[in-house]
Every structure is written in structure tokens, then in C-alpha cells.
Amino acid sequence: MPHVRVPITTDRLVLRSFRPGDEADVFAYRSVPEVVRFIPGDPRTTDEVADLVAERASAGRLDVDRPALTLAVELGGRVVGDVLIHLAGPNGVDLRQVEIGWVFAPDVAGNGYATEAARALVRVSFEELGVHRVWARVEPRNEPSVRLCERLGMRREGVLKQASWFKGEWTDLAFYALLADEYRPAQQP
Numbered sequence: 001m002p003h004v005r006v007p008i009t010t011d012r013l014v015l016r017s018f019r020p021g022d023e024a025d026v027f028a029y030r031s032v033p034e035v036v037r038f039i040p041g042d043p044r045t046t047d048e049v050a051d052l053v054a055e056r057a058s059a060g061r062l063d064v065d066r067p068a069l070t071l072a073v074e075l076g077g078r079v080v081g082d083v084l085i086h087l088a089g090p091n092g093v094d095l096r097q098v099e100i101g102w103v104f105a106p107d108v109a110g111n112g113y114a115t116e117a118a119r120a121l122v123r124v125s126f127e128e129l130g131v132h133r134v135w136a137r138v139e140p141r142n143e144p145s146v147r148l149c150e151r152l153g154m155r156r157e158g159v160l161k162q163a164s165w166f167k168g169e170w171t172d173l174a175f176y177a178l179l180a181d182e183y184r185p186a187q188q189p
């Protein structure tokens, strides 16, 4: 069964399971309306964040029944964001493909932390999980995420026009992907 060895360490960050005590850090960014504009969920209450942390603290081995793993991203002892590995393809759960995602606190933006964490996910997906394809779905208006996908070397594969009813409006979905035989670890420091 696929298994992600945590924590994952990068030059500046530690990607680890959530644990009790993370609630305040997570609330600080997930309660900001601009942060959740393009991701599921509304600005969260403290109680909702506590549930989220508890649920994710139990996350471990990935399998068809539990295909998603969300990791806290710690910078100098503070959780500044969270990232997602989801074993899925366009048709749903698929152990040979990984969808990645990210959410970061606005006050740490512009330092490459999200890129660094996402690069670690790409590396783990190809080198440890051995998947065939890593992909992301992004609303084209979400320019920081579009740029992040481009920095990861992902190909923009297409845009589905108004394919998603999301937060009260029809929205476009852009798809980005990288195949295993296109992955060059050297581009993923």
C-alpha cells in the first residue's frame, strides 16, 4: 500500500501530520476570506478548525478508502500552511496518480515556501509513491496558484469552461500535470 514517510523535511520547512495545538495557527490563515476564496470551505470557526486538526492528525497510510493526506507545513515552529496529496485521477480514486494542493498564510507569501513544499510533494509522489502522474486543478483567476504550477514545471493541459458551481457562481477549472517520465529531480531542488 502507498505510504508517505512523514515528516518530510526541506531546506526551510517541515511537512508533518497535524497535531493538537496546531488549531490557532491553522485558524489564523483558514479564517481569512481571501485565503479560502478558491478552495472549498468558508472562513472557519475555531471549533471547525479543531475538528479539522483532529481529523487530519489521524491521517497516515494512504489507501483506496483513505486516499487523501493533508500535512501541516511548519516554518520555525509555526504552522504556516497545509498541503494535500490525494491519490486520484480525473475519474476518481487512483493509486497511480496524485493530485496536489496547497493553502498558505498570507503573511508568509512571496518567499517561495509554497513552491518548496509543493516540490517536496512532487518528489515524494514520483520517488516514493512511484506514481505515473501528478496534477493540480486551479481556478485560472487564482494567479498565485497558476504561477506555482508553472514553477513546478507542470504543463497546462486545458481549461474546462464554467465546469464547477463554486461559491455561488460557475467557475472555470484549469488542469496542470507532470508525468513521471517528464519529471527531472534536478528541476525540483
Ligand SMILES: CC(C)(COP(=O)(O)OP(=O)(O)OC[C@H]1O[C@@H](n2cnc3c(N)ncnc32)[C@H](O)[C@@H]1OP(=O)(O)O)[C@@H](O)C(=O)NCCC(=O)NCCS
Pocket: 034, 035, 036, 038, 039, 101, 102, 103, 104, 105, 108, 109, 110, 111, 112, 113, 114, 115, 116, 137, 138, 139, 142, 144, 145, 147, 148
Ligand atoms: C497559492 C499560494 C500558496 C501561493 O502563494 P505564494 O506566496 O505566491 O507562493 P510561494 O510561497 O511559492 O512564493 C512564490 C513567490 O515568492 C517569490 N519567491 C521569493 N523567494 C522564492 C524562492 N526561494 N523560491 C520560489 N519563489 C520565491 C516568487 O517570485 C513568487 O512571487 P511571484 O508569484 O510574485 O513571482 C497562496 O496564494 C495561497 O495560499 N492562496 C490561497 C489558497 C489557494 O488558493 N490554494 C490553491 C487552490 S488551487
